[in-house]
Amino acid sequence: MRIGVLTSGGDCPGLNAVIRSVVHRGTDVHGDEILGLEDGFLGLLEGRARPVSHDDVTGLLTLGGTILGSARVKRDRIRWAVDNAQRLARELGIDALIAIGGEGTLTAAKLFSDAGLPVVAVPKTIDNDIDATDVTFGFDTAVHVATEAIDRLKTTAESHQRVMVVELMGRHTGWITLTAGVAGGAHGILIPEKPFDIEAVARMVEERFRRGKKFAIIAVAEGAQPMPGTLRFEHGQLDQYGHQTFGGIGNRLANELEDILGTEARPVILGHTQRGGIPTARDRVLATRFGWHAVEAVHKGAFGHFTALRGNEIQLVPLAEAVVRLKTVPPDRWAESEAVL
Numbered sequence: 001m002r003i004g005v006l007t008s009g010g011d012c013p014g015l016n017a018v019i020r021s022v023v024h025r026g027t028d029v030h031g032d033e034i035l036g037l038e039d040g041f042l043g044l045l046e047g048r049a050r051p052v053s054h055d056d057v058t059g060l061l062t063l064g065g066t067i068l069g070s071a072r073v074k075r076d077r078i079r080w081a082v083d084n085a086q087r088l089a090r091e092l093g094i095d096a097l098i099a100i101g102g103e104g105t106l107t108a109a110k111l112f113s114d115a116g117l118p119v120v121a122v123p124k125t126i127d128n129d130i131d132a133t134d135v136t137f138g139f140d141t142a143v144h145v146a147t148e149a150i151d152r153l154k155t156t157a158e159s160h161q162r163v164m165v166v167e168l169m170g171r172h173t174g175w176i177t178l179t180a181g182v183a184g185g186a187h188g189i190l191i192p193e194k195p196f197d198i199e200a201v202a203r204m205v206e207e208r209f210r211r212g213k214k215f216a217i218i219a220v221a222e223g224a225q226p227m228p229g230t231l232r233f234e235h236g237q238l239d240q241y242g243h244q245t246f247g248g249i250g251n252r253l254a255n256e257l258e259d260i261l262g263t264e265a266r267p268v269i270l271g272h273t274q275r276g277g278i279p280t281a282r283d284r285v286l287a288t289r290f291g292w293h294a295v296e297a298v299h300k301g302a303f304g305h306f307t308a309l310r311g312n313e314i315q316l317v318p319l320a321e322a323v324v325r326l327k328t329v330p331p332d333r334w335a336e337s338e339a340v341l
């Protein structure tokens with residue numbers, strides 16, 4: 001078979017490991033030809049693709065990013081491609097497509113599948129907010145990077161008796177912030193699922209200082225929201241959905257805390273560092289398993305499905321279930337940590 005593979009949406013550690021796994025399983029075991037579509041769905045739209053051989057994937061297990069390139073494609077272009085799906089696939093000569101991506105990609109994959117394109121999808125995101133799978137690859141690496149950042153910030157914060165506000169990724173959900181915050185022992189953890197009160201954050205810091213601990217680390221998700229009307233400083237730039245972009249809440253909080261407490265506070269915006277570099281062993285294994293199962297799904301004709309981790313098993317789940325809702329941090333989970341304010 002000739003299988004097209006593409007990576008779409010924001011990149012994440014482990015994408016290359018999936019590509020490698022698809023090539024190994026497809027070419028070595030099934031005698032497939034793997035065609036790598038460039039820059040996500042743009043490759044399909046614009047007929048940009050290249051064969052990916054066993055040699056091309058040497059060393060990919062440890063390489064972050066994606067050798068195929070990735071892009072976020074506007075909705076109207078996706079709609080056009082869906083309407084022309086059969087023709088585009090024919091022009092590339094592909095019998096099936098493996099689409100690797102996050103929520104947007106899974107939504108697009110469903111549209112293509114409904115339009116008759118034989119598609120199998122593989123979920124990815126550092127945010128870990130896809131409900132239908134227990135976990136996505138990329139998340140573990142992002143948590144490691146974020147935890148290391150918190151660990152490192154502690155020593156400099158203590159040396160200078162400062163409050164460090166570290167803003168982590170997660171526009172809609174707080175999985176990275178909660179997990180790294182707990183792992184790194186952050187003193188305050190602020191996530192989008194629980195609007196925070198700045199006074200409670202300030203009181204926590206004051207209390208620490210009273211007890212002689214003259215520094216504090218606050219981990220805040222980029223999408224964390226203050227209770228309405230509780231922050232005095234203006235919010236920064238908003239994206240097209242009205243959410244704060246990077247640096248928005250981190251900078252505001254640091255300014256505000258410095259103002260309330262009269263103590264030095266510094267923002268640290270970790271940003272895309274969380275998405276780059278070498279995937280952890282756990283992410284490499286999950287990505288490899290997803291790639292293996294995606295190829296098997298193609299050969300079983302299980303189109304319109306995506307690979308999901310449920311317990312220790314990889315299952316094939318209908319794409320319709322992929323996009324029902326985001327997996328947010330449930331209250332009984334964040335209630336387990338006193339640092340969540």
Ligand code: F6P
Nearest residue numbers: 010011125126127169170171275
């Ligand atoms: O990959 C998901 C995510 O990392 C979000 O947490 C973040 O808000 C967004 O991507 C950033 O996207 P971009 O790379 O387009 O700025």
